[in-house]
Amino acid sequence: MNNTAPVAAQAIDIEFVSDIVAQALRAGATDAEAVFAEGDEFETLVRLGQVEQLKEAGSRALGLRVFQGQRTASTTTSDVSPEGISQLISGAMALVGITSEDPCAGLPEAEDFGSISGDLDLYYDDVYSLPPAERIEYARRAEAAAMAADVRIQNSGGGSFDAATGRKILVNSRGFAGESRRSSCSISAQPIAMSPDGSMQRDYWFSSQRSLGLLDSPESVGVEAARRTVRKLGARKVPTQKVPLVFAPEVASSILGAILGAINGNAVYRSSSFLAGKLGEMVGGTNLTVIDDGTMVGGFGSSYFDGEGLPTRRKVVLDRGRLTSYLLNTYTARKLNMKSTGNASRGLAGAPGIGPGNFYLEPGLKTPEQIVAEVPKGLYVTDLIGHGVNIVTGDYSHGASGLWIENGEFAYPVEEVTVAGNLNDMLHNISEIGSDLIFRSSVACPTLRVEGMTLAGE
Amino acid sequence: MQPASPDTRKFFYEHLGLNDQILERCLSEALSAGGDYADLYFEYVTASSLVVDESLVKSASHGVSAGCGLRVVSGDRTGYAYTDDLSPERLMRAARTAALIASGPSKQQVQGFREAPTADLYPVAGAGSDGETAAKLELIQRANHAARAYDARIAQVQASFADELRRILVAASDGSFATDTQPLARLNVSVIAKEGTNIARGSSGGGGRVLLDFFLTDKTPEYFAVEAARQAVLQLGAVPAPAGEMPVVLGPGWPGVLLHEAVGHGLEADFNRKKTSAFAGLVGQMVASAKVTVVDNGTMPNRRGSLNVDDEGSPTQETVLIENGVLKGYLSDKLSARLMGIADTGNGRRESYQHIPMPRMTNTYMLPGNDDPEDIIRSVRRGLYAVNFGGGQVDITNGKFVFSASEAYLIEDGKITAPVKNATLIGNGPESLKYVSMVGNDLQLDEGVGTCGKAGQSVPVGVGMPTVKLDKMTVGGTGN
Numbered sequence: 001m002n003n004t005a006p007v008a009a010q011a012i013d014i015e016f017v018s019d020i021v022a023q024a025l026r027a028g029a030t031d032a033e034a035v036f037a038e039g040d041e042f043e044t045l046v047r048l049g050q051v052e053q054l055k056e057a058g059s060r061a062l063g064l065r066v067f068q069g070q071r072t073a074s075t076t077t078s079d080v081s082p083e084g085i086s087q088l089i090s091g092a093m094a095l096v097g098i099t100s101e102d103p104c105a106g107l108p109e110a111e112d113f114g115s116i117s118g119d120l121d122l123y124y125d126d127v128y129s130l131p132p133a134e135r136i137e138y139a140r141r142a143e144a145a146a147m148a149a150d151v152r153i154q155n156s157g158g159g160s161f162d163a164a165t166g167r168k169i170l171v172n173s174r175g176f177a178g179e180s181r182r183s184s185c186s187i188s189a190q191p192i193a194m195s196p197d198g199s200m201q202r203d204y205w206f207s208s209q210r211s212l213g214l215l216d217s218p219e220s221v222g223v224e225a226a227r228r229t230v231r232k233l234g235a236r237k238v239p240t241q242k243v244p245l246v247f248a249p250e251v252a253s254s255i256l257g258a259i260l261g262a263i264n265g266n267a268v269y270r271s272s273s274f275l276a277g278k279l280g281e282m283v284g285g286t287n288l289t290v291i292d293d294g295t296m297v298g299g300f301g302s303s304y305f306d307g308e309g310l311p312t313r314r315k316v317v318l319d320r321g322r323l324t325s326y327l328l329n330t331y332t333a334r335k336l337n338m339k340s341t342g343n344a345s346r347g348l349a350g351a352p353g354i355g356p357g358n359f360y361l362e363p364g365l366k367t368p369e370q371i372v373a374e375v376p377k378g379l380y381v382t383d384l385i386g387h388g389v390n391i392v393t394g395d396y397s398h399g400a401s402g403l404w405i406e407n408g409e410f411a412y413p414v415e416e417v418t419v420a421g422n423l424n425d426m427l428h429n430i431s432e433i434g435s436d437l438i439f440r441s442s443v444a445c446p447t448l449r450v451e452g453m454t455l456a457g458e
Numbered sequence: 459m460q461p462a463s464p465d466t467r468k469f470f471y472e473h474l475g476l477n478d479q480i481l482e483r484c485l486s487e488a489l490s491a492g493g494d495y496a497d498l499y500f501e502y503v504t505a506s507s508l509v510v511d512e513s514l515v516k517s518a519s520h521g522v523s524a525g526c527g528l529r530v531v532s533g534d535r536t537g538y539a540y541t542d543d544l545s546p547e548r549l550m551r552a553a554r555t556a557a558l559i560a561s562g563p564s565k566q567q568v569q570g571f572r573e574a575p576t577a578d579l580y581p582v583a584g585a586g587s588d589g590e591t592a593a594k595l596e597l598i599q600r601a602n603h604a605a606r607a608y609d610a611r612i613a614q615v616q617a618s619f620a621d622e623l624r625r626i627l628v629a630a631s632d633g634s635f636a637t638d639t640q641p642l643a644r645l646n647v648s649v650i651a652k653e654g655t656n657i658a659r660g661s662s663g664g665g666g667r668v669l670l671d672f673f674l675t676d677k678t679p680e681y682f683a684v685e686a687a688r689q690a691v692l693q694l695g696a697v698p699a700p701a702g703e704m705p706v707v708l709g710p711g712w713p714g715v716l717l718h719e720a721v722g723h724g725l726e727a728d729f730n731r732k733k734t735s736a737f738a739g740l741v742g743q744m745v746a747s748a749k750v751t752v753v754d755n756g757t758m759p760n761r762r763g764s765l766n767v768d769d770e771g772s773p774t775q776e777t778v779l780i781e782n783g784v785l786k787g788y789l790s791d792k793l794s795a796r797l798m799g800i801a802d803t804g805n806g807r808r809e810s811y812q813h814i815p816m817p818r819m820t821n822t823y824m825l826p827g828n829d830d831p832e833d834i835i836r837s838v839r840r841g842l843y844a845v846n847f848g849g850g851q852v853d854i855t856n857g858k859f860v861f862s863a864s865e866a867y868l869i870e871d872g873k874i875t876a877p878v879k880n881a882t883l884i885g886n887g888p889e890s891l892k893y894v895s896m897v898g899n900d901l902q903l904d905e906g907v908g909t910c911g912k913a914g915q916s917v918p919v920g921v922g923m924p925t926v927k928l929d930k931m932t933v934g935g936t937g938n
Contacts, residue, residue, distance in 0.1 A: 047732070050535065053814065056555050057540040059525065076521035078542040084522075091520045098595060100514035132558065157734055192734055192855055200736065202855040235856075237932075240702035270614045272650045272659060350507070350519050386860035387849040388882040388934070392650065392659045397699070397882040397934045399851070399860035416858050418882050418934025420701065454936040456701035 012036055012060070012080065014179055017171045020064060020085055025173055027093050029066040031107050033172040033308075035346055036062050040165050042128070046139040047158035054132075063348030066092040070106060071099045076348040104334035107308070112340065113176040114311035121298040123181040124211035127163040135161045138187055138218050145222025146191040150230045157190035157202060159222065163212075170346065176309035183210050184300075187218050189225040193233055201232035203383075208440065210298055228382070235401060235413035237457040244378035245419055245450050246371055246405065249436055251384045252445040254398070256361055258423055259290060260443065261391045263317060263325070264354045265332025265343075274394035274424055275323060283323045284427030287364065290318035292327060294342065294357025301358040301442025307346025312357055315341055321427075329354050360444040364433030368447040371432045373408040379455055380405055381419060394423035400455075414457075421453035429453075465582075466637035467573070470500055470627045474524065474544050478571065481629045483546075484528065485568040487553040489631055492562025493530040493537070495792075496553075497630040499769065500526045500544075501811040505622035508591070510598045512614070513606075518591070525811040528552045532560035534797055538814045571635035576766040576773065579759045580667035582639045593670055594619045601647045601679035608687035611694065613657075614650035617683070619643070621665075628771035636771030641667050642762065642918060644906065647683045651690035660690030664905030666762045666920075677905065689846065689865055692877050699866065699881030699935025705838045706883065706931040707869065709845030710831070711902035714923035717752055718822050718910065719850040719859040720887045721745070725779050725787075726805075726817040726912075727794035729854050736857030736888050737785065745785045746891030749827050752780040754789055756804060756820030762906040763821035763920035770806035770815050777803045779822075780891075791817045809915035819910060823922030827897025831925040834896045836872040842933050843867045843874050844883070857887035860934075882934040890931065898925030 017034050024032035038060035045053040062085070065074040073095035077088045130138070143159025163185040171177045188206035195201075205225035207216035247255065259275070267273035275283055294312025296302050303312050308330055315325045328336065329344035329352050345355030372380060381402040388397040397420035403410040421429075434447030470476050481498055488496035502524045509517040525542040526549060537559025539552040598617035605615040621643035628636045646663035662685035664677050673679060708716060721737070729735035737745065746752075756774025758764050765774050770792050778786045790798070791806030794817055807818035835843060843866060850861030862882045868875045903922035910919040 051559065052534065053536045053538065054559050055538040055814065056558075057538075057552070057812065059540070059542045059812065061523070061542070072516075073518040073520075075519060076523070078523045078525060087522070095518040095520060095591070098515060098591060099518050100516065102514050102516055105516075155733055157732075200734070200855045202734065202853070232856075270650060271652065271657060272614060349521055351517055383853075385851040385853065385858070386862055386882045386884075387851070388860070388862050388880065390659070390880045392657055393693075393879065395880045397862070397880060397936075399858065399882055399884040399934070401858070415856065416884055416886055416932065418701075418860075418884050418932060420699075420881065420934050420936045422936070454701045454934075456932055456934045458703055458932075 014169055014171060014177050017169045018177060020062065021171050021173050024064060024066050024089050024092065027089050028068065029093065030069055031067040031173045033065045033107060034062065035348060036169040037348060038167050042135065043160065043162045044135050044139050045158045045160045046136060046143055047156060049140060049144065051136055052158060061348050062088060064088050064092050066096050067106060068096045070101045070103060071096050072105050072351065073099055074350055104331050107172055107174050108310055108330045108340065110174045113309045115178050115305040116295055116311055120302045120304060122210060122302060123183045126212040127165060127183045127185040129212065141218035142187050142189040142222045145219040146189040146226040149223050149226030150193065152193045152230055152233060153191045153226055154194060155192040157192060159189045160187070162186050170309055172309060178305045178309060180304050185209060185212055185215060187215055187221050189222040191226050191229045193229045195233045201229055203228035203232065231403065232401065232413050235415035237416050238404060238414050239458050240456045242452065242454055244375050245453050246375060246378060246380045247448045247450065248380065248382050249438065249445055249447055251381050252448040253443050254384055255426065255448065256290070256359065256443055256445045258389045258391065258396065260356055260359055263327050265326050265328040265336065266354060267391055268326050269332050269335035272392050274391065278323050279326065281323055282321045284318060284321045285430055286321045287433055288318050288321050288427060288430060289316065289362040291362065292317050292356050292359045296358045299358040299442070300439060301356055306342045307344035307352045310340055310342045310344065312342045327354050327356060356442055358439065358442050360437060361433065361446060363435045363437040363446045365435055366432060368434045368436050371434055371447055371449050372405055375405045375449070376407060378405045379414060380410065396421050396423050396426065417455055417457040419453055419455055425452060426450055466625050466639050467627065469625055480546050480549065482568045484549050484553045485629065485631045487550050488528055488530045488557050489565040491557040491560040492565060493532040493557065493560035495531040495631055497529050497628060497770065498526060499811055500627040502625045503622055507618060507620040508594055508598060509616065509618045510602045511616045513602055515595060526552070527811040528556045529814065530556040530559050531793060535559050536814060540812050568631050570633060571629055572633055573635040576636065576638065577757060579757060579764050579766055580641055581669050582641065590670060597645060597673050597679045601645065601683040604680040604683035605647055605649050605687045608684055609651070609691050611651045611653050611691055612649050612687050613652040616648045618646045626769065630771065634771055636767045638766045640765065641669060643668055645673055645679060645682055647686040649686045649690045651694055653694050656694050658690050658693030660686045660688065660693065662686040662689065663907050666760045666906040667764055668760050692865065696877045696879045698937035699878040700842065700868070700933055700937045701935045703930045703932050705841035706928045706933065707834055707838060707841065707843045708923065708926045709843065710898065710900045710923060710925050712904040712921065713844060713847055714823050714904065714921035715847050715850045715861050717824055717923060718819060718919070718921050719852040719861055720885060720890050721752060721779060722754070722819045722822045723852050724854050724857060724887050725789055727788040727790035727798060727800065728817050730788050731794050731798050735854045740785050740888065741787060743785055744783045745888050746780050746783045747894040748783040749897045750780055750783050750891050750894050751825040752822065753778050753825065754819050754822045758821050761821050761903065761920045762908060762918045763819065765820065768804045768806045769808045772802050772804040772806060774804040774820060789817045789819060791815055807917050809917060813915050816913065818912060818917050819919050821903065821920035821922065823901065823903060824924060824926065826899050826901035826924040829896045829898050831898045831900050834898055834925050834927045835869060835874060837896065837927065838869040839871060841869045843869050852887065858884065859887055860884045878935065884932045884934060890928065893929040894926055895929050896927040900924045
């Protein structure tokens, strides 16, 4: 690496981004908001013990949103030179005239701006501390552990070690300026197992953290990936029936993800959500409490300020079954005559969207093993595929595979079935919630047992 | 065929300060540690979008993105680096980073490029002039009006127009050199219908590698708007979808997403080279009924999945995947072609300069058969007729795939009856198409809305199919 000394590049700081906002005002904008994002990534993939892919790169880009009264337009560029910025601004000003006066458009009120004080532990420079050879070794060890775990595993999609860092600056013309950094790294393994009849199954496991020091060992990732893969061998279809379904945490989060989509302010103000207009109503069982918290130290969904410069916060979304909050940005809050919940998400392009902080279902008391042991006959769902959630109606239908439960024990693997219901019913029919709440991403859910859904198979 | 476009090359050289010597130096640097092959992929994309929502022009945006991806291949190993700073120093640095994959003596210097003539499948125009913005806006305002006028129950309408112009330049250490300028446009309409507390959604859209005039003559905003509104109103009266195995009739066009998921992904060469696909080793075997012939064709004029050259600079082609039920071959890029000793089918694609190319589909469809679509419906006593779908997904290793019906009807005693709610259909790739018993004479391609995801990369694709009957498939509803 000694021949890859960095080439001097212009440092971009808050002052640089503030100047873009100032230039936009001089060009005729009544308000402006600029965002700068840069990131570096390193990816390595090892397959069958050999390095297959190495990727290393960095990129940066700017986004600008301008207002003229209550009209708005936006532009982005990867060209951070003075000419690039000049075009960024002139492009936005050329577009803003064709948009409509929208009474709800505009930046947040100045008194609402803010940022979490204290350190949320979102950035660790140790993710890049490993020399390239050791990064490769992490990936190799994860795959090797998976392949050594079972003789039926003779092929692999590979083992990987990835790391990334990002920096973001947000400045607007009403006085907000913020900068944040984040890091992440992950190890994964994807073994492939074969049955004597030649049929194959694959699965995957990973550990993802903000700091290298917090990662699980490559060996434990590989062994867990192998366990998940071989248990699928010999899977079969089962007849169509209604049985209790136990959703493993990795797939239970799809139900939570559906709630997340349904309380998104954009869906709510359009009435295009099965939860629209139900604030204050019981929408699920009294055992359901759902939290959105952007302030958790080290959380995958944590941030100091949201995509519009408002402080993130903790809110109860479902309080013992009662819908208590939507997730809103400034625009959707104005549409609904409410206050933003600090959930604006801002990419580079377009208006801010809405995203969660750390979004989770509060855990129950039983272990997953206890929950499975109480099912006389049903399916333990380990995988879901497809895009089968209709947020408007609540209709839910996914391809599924998993393990058949007979008298509280796993009997055989199941595949090529679907699981279906309607979320309005499903949220009232969650009969058990596991104690196993673990954050592997910003949305986390413990094991769930759901009654009354239809399993379709043979 | 036409001579290679000198304009695209000139654009990169003048606009971004490149020349043959810089490209040669970068490629030589990329092979300085002994790789077998290196290539440079320059990309310059301008994109714009307009949205009319609640009858207001709520959003107008424009973006420019430029960068270069550098790849070094050594055996079956790939080193990759990219940069959005296109100065010679940064390009050389990225070349050195990509070269880290190889370890050996430097390969010979790269000297001179040959640019082959390419196809001319789509128009090229300067996108994004102010006059065009006004014309695009008028298109989606027309769509908004048409959707609202369709039925009093239409409560919400969002109409959007998104287009981009993507210029690429690919230069490789084997001397190959290609450029292309690729337009892509899409008009979309999404509506909510409301009747009391009953709410449903509908959406429609289309486009391709076309200019604005396509939406004035071929497929108008009103066409898409009425389609979206019709679907939403229809869904207000939908009954629960049935559950279990039954005969399924798929309508023509977009239901071809079945082929994309059931066989297309499983036939991408990388999965077969690594033997991770359920189709690995099945070339020459029956994987579908003898009535089934499936092709991937990147050379169809103006289609969303078409390309004059792929993202490795290779010409696209029509590739037969399944012929009369027999598996014929795979979709390949340069790397898999070399390692497997098969032809490069021109399917090496990537999302952007930040991504490593891999085998991807272009436009994938089933050739028409002889059956009258009405006879196909009449042949079913009890089953499902599905004509529109949301997305699909496949596990290429065990072959299980799903696709979600967004417009479907019960078939009872040979007649189409009640519309049903959204339901997922599930099947097994190497098995499902063996149950194809009737193939219609009505091949259609989709309207130009498909986006395919693989390993985190999205690329535009097309699908198509005639009306097809599968004797059995599992339908994931909740009804009886």
